[in-house]
Amino acid sequence: MITLETYFDYVILPILAISVMMVFIRLFKGPSVVDRVIALDLIITTGIGIITVYSIRSNQAVLLDVAIILALIAFLGTVAFAYYIEKQKDD
Amino acid sequence: MKSAILQTATRYLLPILLLFSFFLLLRGHYYPGGGFVGGLVAAIAFVLHSFANGTANTMKILRYKPLSLIPIGLAISTLSVVAPLLFGLPPMTGLWFEEPIPVIGMIGSALFFDLGVYLVVIGVVLTILFTIALEQ
């Protein structure tokens, strides 16, 4: 009998891990910086997912606090990149 | 470069983030969080605002230079550190009010200390980022 724990351990988390790695390939390949930036953004978003699942898995609701922080401020990085990719073009 | 979408969104996000930063500050003693993260989040809120509306506008909201937050924060935390000396205790000793206060819980010198840290962190991050941003 597959319990929810093992399902999370052996299905969900690996899927997420594989996703992150695939996104990372995009980050690796680029080709442009904006591609890398959205890859980074997606990695973080997926990271929120991983944290969520992990907090369920380890029964630690406390870890969701980290996810809140990620959700709230991760996009600041993207905004910053966007802001200055554009500005850089200007100079 | 300005984005109307970002500007509008910042209007909701700034208070939410500030609120969240208070939240992190106050509950730090019981859950993950504390003055540092709280301060960082608060600072990020203003940084976001400055991205959307320009640093000059953010400075207007703040009214005072972020640099001036640093001595205030330092003074608060230092005072909370040395306060125990008045009671003949070593510096940094936690002093607590007898009764818990609603919402915040127990109020003690640790909270004031964390508040000082919080203010310093905001002051520091904003000083650094705004100084750079204004120079551009």
Next chain:
Amino acid sequence: MELLLVIVIGLLYSGGVYLILRRSMVKLLLGIMLLGNGTNILIFLLGKITKGSPPVINEAYKVFQDIYADPIPQALILTAIVISFALTSFAIVLLKRVYALVDSDDLDDLNTPEEEEL
């Protein structure tokens, strides 16, 4: 998992060292950051990592009921992270100023103090 972290530590240190041996100021900075990260994970690992609960006492109790992560390394790393941030931000700005003055990112161009009379 410890082995994995050991490898991560080794490679972070390697990467950091490699970057501080380069000529670029930005790489120097990145190298310093990597070294900082490597050190943090080293402290984390050597403080005996635990996949238990976070060092937060459950609401219902007054002391820990089960295995919990060693809070000391966490506190140390927290301090170290913040300090690194302070140093890094100062360093970044210093680099910017130097770049503006020297008009080069090449560390080999920073020889004014060795040559110029002050």
Next chain:
Amino acid sequence: MNLLLSGIWVALTGSMYYTNFLFGFMLGFFVLWIMNRTETDQRYFYRVPKIISFIFYFLYEVFRANIQVAFDVVTPKYFFKPGIVKYPLNASTDFEINLLTTMLSLTPGTLILDISEDKKTIYIHVMYLTDPETFVRQTKTGLERRLLAILR
């Protein structure tokens, strides 16, 4: 807005005591006081429930979008015909525009690239574009109208 903030505060702290809500309210008030020095628009106060219902509407749309994309992603052939479309706005307030753009970005095949300075036009990247005019018309009568109906 203040109530909303109080609500978020309660959500964050996760305890439903009235004191907590009160404190959240006070905090929110304080926060608003800090930022409202440049802010005059206070109309959001009455729209909290509508906003929440709208969020759930979105979740559905997002779900639909995902299926479509998933299909396209896993199949080797690309079915889409992308393009960037100019879209004149009916929505006028910032909040309306914002909601519309958020919605458009989260729904199938559309992504807001930018909004013009005078806030009258948005540029949308569309994945399945047959004809720009058809797309504009469909969106105008569909999403935007529905949204404005809720908001106004």
Next chain:
Amino acid sequence: MIDIILAILSSIGALSILFASIGILRMPDFYLRLSVTVKASTLGVGLLLICAAIMFPDVSVTTKAIAIIFFLIITAPIAAHMIGRSAYFTGTPLWKDTVIDELAGMYNKETHELESKEEEAENPPNEEPNIAKSDEETE
């Protein structure tokens, strides 16, 4: 019963994240990648968070999960919009099969302001370098 619901929800969530990652890998141009990832990831993470909300009986967890979803919904489109427009502005190329680009030539190069009417645009479309740009580093 709850377990099965959780399993389904989490599977859908995980899969949509997976699709998003495949999408970001496979899509032929930046805008399509962006388009795909924003939606899929938001949904996926949202579903996982709902799982968490169900898993933990605590009210606080539920509200936290809702808060996270809320924040993601607010921030993800903004991030996408920001990076999308700067990508466009810096000349990140569109896919070769792109049908139409009505944004072309609409930016005021001096001020970065976006005009809403075509005749106000300063740059004639033929000088627009965006499409022609090769797929290379835009550092």
Next chain:
Amino acid sequence: MIDNHILAPVFVQLFTAIAQLMFWRKTVTQRFLSVGGSIIGLLVAIRLFSRTQSEGILTMNAANWDAPFGIVFVADTLSVTLVLLTSIAGVAVSIFSSVSLSRQRMLYGYFPIFHFLIMGLYGAFLTGDIFNLYVYFEVIIISSFVLMTLGGRKAQLEGAVKYMAMNILASMFFLTGIGILYGITGSLNMADVAMKIQLVQNKTLVGITSCFFIIGFGIKSAVFPLYYWLPSSYHTPPSAVAATFGGLLTKVGIYAMIRVLSLIFIPDDFTKTLLMVIAVLTIVTGAFGALIKTNVRRLFSYLIVCHIGFMVGGIAMFTKVALMGTVFYLIHDIVVKTTMFLIAGLIRQLRGTLEMEKLGGLYRDYPKVSLLIAVVLFSLVGIPPLSGFWPKIFLFQDSFSQQQYFFAAALLFGSFVTLFVIARMWSKVFWKNPPEEENVEDRFAPMQPYKKLLMLLPIAFLCGVTLYIGLNAEAIVNVTDKISNQLIDNSSYIKAVLGEKTN
């Protein structure tokens, strides 16, 4: 003895700095605050010193947690002596800066940072906790970065890049060492670690750990082959800043090395040999560098390196007598090196340059100032009976009884080169007439008399201190004797920190 006021010097500096930050851009207020704060700091330090002299090692458990659970502060004789000397140097530099530094620098936070730096030094000397020591090190380095770059021109900033990179590297080694130390002992309280490290089965691991500290502190104290940051940067900042650096910063490295080696990693033969090799090479390196430098401050920079070698050599021998030599030298060096860089600042004020070829005629124009300076210079050289002479006796004595003839030779060589380069400098800077073609820009002469006085006062004050150290060497010897005893037999320290638990 528990004394809750051990940290008073730290808090005096901290409050001074905070008050100055509150009076941001009020330079006159800041100057008064700075001098006032420094003097109060000195008084507090004197009080602390006399208390430890009468009551032995004082401790303070911060936050009222018994060691090893909280951070403990320990005022043993070594610590308070260094605190006292730092205060002395601090007062001098504070006064000197208030007249010599440009107003612009003061507007941008020179004084608060300076007081933060002094505070960091106090903290580093007083703390009994290894991680806390790290934090103070960081306070010190970040403030030194800021001071070095404050209003910096090109060369200063370039020097600062190197200074920064290598100091951060030192921090990295130090922090890594702390991580490992915590890994093997589970404690951060130095006294507690000293107890627990004896229980570590794998003794080589202890040796490995000690290497990290030696390298970290070695970079800080600028020993061979880790010294490069010092001659790359010390000649660049304003003289008041350079005085603080030259007098105090490398000495913190030495202090930390002494502390850690005497308490936690009692040197084995390998460590001793290693340190001895380092010491000899450091002396030679510094001496060689000093021989070829024609700029006064570059010369001083290499002399710092050279003399660090003296102290490291004393640590390497690690006997009571050798440590007395090291500690005495440390005391002497703090005072003299601070003065030297202040003198460099004065010379610069007088002539607008520090290049020896372009200097000259100071003896002719300012004979009394010159002779005042001469006293300091000869003290540096170790001309008896000035302060630099006495520690060398200990070092020679012990190098003979330990049969470290290489060290004795290096000591001799280093002393001789110091004598030679200082005499040459005297001849070129003071005796020689300035070259004709140089138009001397004397910014000293037009100064108001009280400003002149304020500029000379710190130098005279420090000169007085070095004369006191030299002529009343007995007092200093007694102090160093006490310090050495505490270092060689660390049980008093451990007992003071951990109480009776240790028995």
Next chain:
Amino acid sequence: MLFTVLTGLITSGLLIPFGKLIKIKWSFLLPLIPVLLFIFYLLHIPTIAGGTNLVQHVNWVPSMGVNLDFRLDGLSLLFALLITGIGTAIFFYARTYLKGHVYYDRFFAYLLLFMSAMLGVVLSNNILTLFVFWELTSISSFFLIGFNNDSKESRSSALTALSITGLGGFFLLAGLILMGNVAGTFVISELFSKHDVLLAHPLYPLIAGLIFIGAFTKSAQFPFHFWLPGAMKAPTPVSAYLHSATMVKAGIYLLARFTPVLGGNELWNNTLMIVGGFTMAFAAIHALFRVDLKGILAYSTISALGMLTFLLGLGTPEAIIAAAVFILVHALYKANLFMVTGIIDHETHTRDITRLAGLRKVLFPVFIAALLAALSSAGLPSTFGFIGKDLIYEATLHYEEHWALWLTALAIITNVGLVAAGFMAGLKPFTGKLPADFEKVHLPYPSMWIPPLLLGILGLIFGLFPGVVGDLFNNQAANAIAHAETGMKLKIWHGFNMVLLLSIATLAVGIVVYLVNKPSEKKLAAVERFNRIAPQRVFLRIGRSIMRASAWYTHTFHNGYLRSYHIKIIIFAELLLAYKLWISGPIKINWEELTPLSWYEVGIVAILLGALYIIVTTRSRLTSVVSTSVIGYCICLMFVFYSAPDLAMTQFTIDTLTTVLFVLVLYKLPSFINMTSRWIVIRDAMVALGFGVILSLIALRVLQEPNTTDVSSFYGENSYLLAKGKNVVNTILVDFRGIDTMFETVVLSIAAIGVYSLIRLRLKASEKE
């Protein structure tokens, strides 16, 4: 005795700052100091002559065994009288010599400083106190030689003199300390009893060697002699006082003082004999070729010093007595000759003996003084010099059989040279025809010519009544050197014997040499050709090579390239740590204790490493920043996995902020260019990997150690109960280890202020520094 030392020191200390306040007319008070001191020591003669030694003890640094111990015995008294007596003469002389000089006051300050230091040297009964005064004589000599600091030669001579005597000083210090260590005391009078201990000690050669170097440098023995002729750049009173009569004899004093402690040993005696013998002959010959009066005197002084060393080396009672007498003889006539030279220089403005002649007509009293000195130096019977010479031959002749002849020959050569040199300096300028341009030369103030005349007369008196002199002090001095009763009486007449014959022969040959030898610039130049192998050149060449070597060394190590500094530091660390790891043996991994591996962790780690790879290889700046963020986020996730939510939060926010900062600052910079060669890249990569591997191995090693957790469990147990916090990490941060946090905020504040000022502050050009 302390007060005699302190008087001068204090007066000198007051004179330097306040000297200008003393009017010239009050300056006659200055010579009173040496006068009074001289009288003071004169009064002690009876006591000492009676065989009693005076001792004084004042604590200074008792814990180091360094005290103001003074002891007055025959040797000390002899020197003390010389110092104060000749000092008196010099002070009077110099007052006039330097009248009107701007640094008049300072000159006397230095002179007083010197006199006191010299008194300290000869009176100290503690070797370290002796050293203190010893160095003070070097320093005051430095200031006096460089007194005319406008002149380049003066400066360089002062530097040379200080270098040589200073170098010797440090050797001496080492030797003294070593001797003190071995003997267990620094008190000289106690050292006498340790004679056997010291001689038997294996380090004896080192002790002796170090002390020799100290003494030889100070007393200008070959090959350290060359600073002395240079020192003649000093004003003549200085030359007379320091560089002939007193300071240079400090080395002799030292050797004499330690003869009873370290002497009586072949090493000791032979070294002194060889060095002294060579020096005396070498310098005597050299003196003949000089044209500068002061040059002649300088070399003859070196020769005399060599003679003294030589005599001490002989070590027989005769030799010791000879030395004791010769010290006095030489001081009297050499100071005299120098003062005469000073007068000549002062009045004629030249010291070139090829130009000087016939001055007896215009400077008659001076001529008398010079004549007396020359005769004494020549050793004419009935002068004090005769007795000296007599004793010298006595000493050499009575040395061991097979050596006696050679030594006597050496002494003869030297003495012949000295006779000729004495005449050249003392007679030559006064004889012959007065050149026209010297006709207007007139006699200076009496205060200038009376002192030399007095000294000359004193020499004559001593020569006539040698017994008095001998009884009064030379005998006791000799006893002190020998540390035994030498029991010899000085006599003017020993009857006709070998010694007398030799004396007369010496005199005759010397006169012949004087008449034949016509020194000229040409001859001097011819001699100078040998300078290539002269010690001065050798030292110079060594010095230059050291300079070159240091330049090379310094620039090689400190080459200006940060990365080269880094690689040296890293390699040093690697070598050290690798060695330590090597000796720590193999590493065993206990697989069972490790936590299990999971997929997501592997995934995260893979990404982290991938990002690392990108950072290292990318040429795009922004890409590397993006990758750095990725690393930060991966670490954040790992913190989550390992139950560190606080860390994860902080890591994430800080990382985001750092990214923002980077982006704000760096977008303008150009992309990386490949600036280093392939080989360097490979080398750096190896070094870097090596460092990583070492760190990994160390980490593995540490993991094997069992952990002690009593501190952290204390936190766990008491965080809530005592510190009222449930988040233990936060409780640590704000309570248990709150001080850390306090100062961490300070670090942040400093950084912020730093950034603020770094960007805002722009100094004007006028505000540089």
